[in-house]
Amino acid sequence: MAKRLTEKENEKLVKGFKRGKTIKSLSEEFRFTSVTIIRKLKEKLGVSIYRELNSKNKKSAQENIIYRDKNINNDNIDSNLKDSEYKFLDINEIDEDKDEKNCPHASEFIEITPLNYEIESTSRKELSSIPISEINFPDMVYMIVDKNIELEIRYLRDYPQWDFLPDSDLNRKSIEIFNDIKVAKRFCRKEQKVIKVPNTDVFKIAAPNLISRGISRIISSEQLISL
Numbered sequence: 001m002a003k004r005l006t007e008k009e010n011e012k013l014v015k016g017f018k019r020g021k022t023i024k025s026l027s028e029e030f031r032f033t034s035v036t037i038i039r040k041l042k043e044k045l046g047v048s049i050y051r052e053l054n055s056k057n058k059k060s061a062q063e064n065i066i067y068r069d070k071n072i073n074n075d076n077i078d079s080n081l082k083d084s085e086y087k088f089l090d091i092n093e094i095d096e097d098k099d100e101k102n103c104p105h106a107s108e109f110i111e112i113t114p115l116n117y118e119i120e121s122t123s124r125k126e127l128s129s130i131p132i133s134e135i136n137f138p139d140m141v142y143m144i145v146d147k148n149i150e151l152e153i154r155y156l157r158d159y160p161q162w163d164f165l166p167d168s169d170l171n172r173k174s175i176e177i178f179n180d181i182k183v184a185k186r187f188c189r190k191e192q193k194v195i196k197v198p199n200t201d202v203f204k205i206a207a208p209n210l211i212s213r214g215i216s217r218i219i220s221s222e223q224l225i226s227l
Contacts, residue, residue, distance in 0.1 A: 005030065005040060013037070014044050020057050038160035051163070129217065129226040132207055137200035141177040141220070142184040144192050151175050152192065153215060162224065174217035175210070177203075 005013065009030060016026055027034045042050045144152045156162050157170035177197070178184035184194045203210075203218060207227045210216075218225040 005032070005036075010040060010044060013040060017041055017045075017053060017057070020060050022057050022061050023054065035159075035161050042160060129224040132204055132218070132225050132227055135220075135223070135225055137203065137220075138179055139198075139200065141179055141197050141200055142181050142194050143175070143177055143197055144184060144188050145195055146192055151215075153213075156217060156219075156224075159219060161222070162219075172217050173213075173215045174219050175215055176219040179221060 013026060013030060016029070021029075023034050023037055027037050030037065038050075041054075045053070146152065153173050153175060155170065156165060156172050156174055159174075163170070176187075178187075178194075181194060181196075188194050211227050216227050218227065
């Protein structure tokens with residue numbers, strides 16, 4: 001049976017998040033995945049408050065890292081300064097004639113011929129998703145369907161781990177596959193059931209049909225697959 005957060009743990013989770021703890025630190029503390037932690041926080045706080053606190057906590061964590069690195073760098077600089085010998089050079093001591101002799105080409109200019117071709121610009125690859133043609137699916141996966149064996153279709157905005165995507169992507173329809181049946185059952189509601197997909201080539205074969213139904217993404221673990 002899958003482990004669940006107790007009510008006391010939920011309260012501790014929310015308090016920690018409000019005090020500035022990041023999703024990563026809470027995930028390590030409670031030994032749950034980041035997805036589970038995010039889902040619980042949104043459930044307890046609401047989406048808007050969660051996003052506000054999450055943004056604040058991330059900013060605070062980044063500032064702490066910068067402050068720490070700055071102190072380390074300052075300590076290193078101070079240490080180097082103490083170990084170094086300094087000689088302050090009077091500007092009047094500079095021998096300009098000598099410098100010019102040492103740098104005979106200082107007053108010469110070299111003309112660089114401009115390039116006579118244009119640099120070809122390539123379209124930026126979408127970093128958040130991987131084309132299905134580049135995916136090596138496992139031999140078998142699991143899916144959640146309703147009682148009529150209809151696919152569970154959800155928008156990307158319903159998945160907290162992808163809420164950083166632009167609105168145009170968040171409005172995409174998706175289906176989710178699971179590598180582990182235990183994980184699939186954890187997300188399965190009473191009116192649903194988990195089915196086994198023994199031949200994962202079916203996703204590449206059925207891609208055109210899925211696209212015709214408005215489904216353009218497959219979510220698999222931490223991967224976002226584009227059809």
